[in-house]
Amino acid sequence: MDSFADRTKRRLRDELLDAAYDAIVAGGYDGLRMNDVARRTGVSRQTVYNEFGDKWGVLQAVVVRETERFLLDVNAALAEQSDPIDGLRVAVERALTLAGDNPLVKAALSQPGSDQASQLLTTRGQQVLEVSHQRLDAHVREHWPEIPPEDATSCVDVALRVVLSHIVTPGPPPAAVAAQLARVLTPFLSSYRRQV
Amino acid sequence: MDSFADRTKRRLRDELLDAAYDAIVAGGYDGLRMNDVARRTGVSRQTVYNEFGDKWGVLQAVVVRETERFLLDVNAALAEQSDPIDGLRVAVERALTLAGDNPLVKAALSQPGSDQASQLLTTRGQQVLEVSHQRLDAHVREHWPEIPPEDATSCVDVALRVVLSHIVTPGPPPAAVAAQLARVLTPFLSSYRRQV
DNA sequence: ATCATCTGTCCGGCCTCTTGACATTTGAGG
DNA sequence: CCTCAAATGTCAAGAGGCCGGACAGATGAT
Secondary structure, eight states: OEEEEEEHHHHHHHHHHHHHHHHHHHHHTTTOOOHHHHHTTTSOOHHHHHHHHHHHHHHHHHHHHHHHHHHHHHHHHHHOSHHHHHHHHHHHHHHHHHHHHHHHHHHHSSSSSOHHHHTTTTTTTTHHHHHHHHHHHHHHHHHHSOOOOHHHHHHHHHHHHHHHHHHHHHHHHHHHHHHHHHHHHHHHHGGGOOOE | OHHHHHHHHHHHHHHHHHHHHHHHHHTTTTTOOHHHHHHHTSSHHHHHHHSSSSSSHHHHHHHHHHHHHHHHHHHHHHOOSSSSSHHHHHHHHHHHHHHHHHHHHHHHHHHHTTTHHHHTTTTTHHHHHHHHHHHHHHHHHHTTTTSHHHHHHHHHHHHHHHHHHHHOOOOSSSSHHHHHHHHHHHHHGGGOOOOO
């Protein structure tokens, strides 16, 4: 069920992703060399292809893992609030702040030779959206079961897309964006408020 | 040189030894089951045989690893003293104290069904002696180069055997044994003292 | 135009782990 | 004393994954 081989497999994947992450942060997507990833992990180049298919697969896997870690942090911020509106505001602010400091986001958006990488947040952003949506949705349903699933999903979707847009195209500071979004969505969520 | 496969191999060995260690501490040598070690590590029974040869090999490997860890601690105590006699006393006391608290030593000496295990400290103790001697000798030569190698070796050998004897057959408390040994060997080492 | 570098693919060989079977030993219980 | 169950130790066949080398194609620099 959880054999040594399974754990080894996961570890291999994880170490490969570590190496790839470092390479991308250092030199953007174009600076990512399959051979470097392999050598730095102490494995053959072929093994990297076996694991991820191609270079694009490596980038996707790095981004998915990073997204999941990112969401853990955002969900933790969500969990600290009992009122849904407060949660929304805090989570949005946290997400935007985190993104601004995230080395991988910086590399994807501002490194020369990362046009392809940035597409994972825009035209090819389904994966990031899906992973994020799934995690946020599950969390919201668990913490605010009184909100109808459909309403929760709608809110998550709206907020998520607005946040992603602000990551790709920064505007006002995080707190301002969070306040704005909270204000706009408050009427929609007013019946579920938990005033302290 | 340090491929992923190498690291995995070391990790496998280490996890097997962890499982074996726990089993021995819990149930003595007789309570050690090859099948349990394998299953607990998530590996087949055959793999355990491939790695250690037989059950006796497992025990030996566990003891060698534990000895090396033990010596790291003792050598750290040695390193804190500038005077060789002080080092001797402090190291002896530390070794006896550590041994008294060590779960594996307890299991080997007092668990029912560990007669064979206890032999690794007595009639079949060459391995433990050699490993310990090697580590201590190297450490002494590095820290007190002014002591002739032959004298250093002799002192290490005498002290080591006395300490091992006191572990197997406890007598006075650690501090008393340490003081006694230091007093006896002081004349032999007097010319190398570094009085503070 | 040429050369070097990188991606992506294929394949044969090798090594390790797995699986199942088997003989042998040992201890407990009828 | 005999039997059964459990554990050790050995063997061989099979599978899976990694390695190493080779190759074609694309790309960019000189």
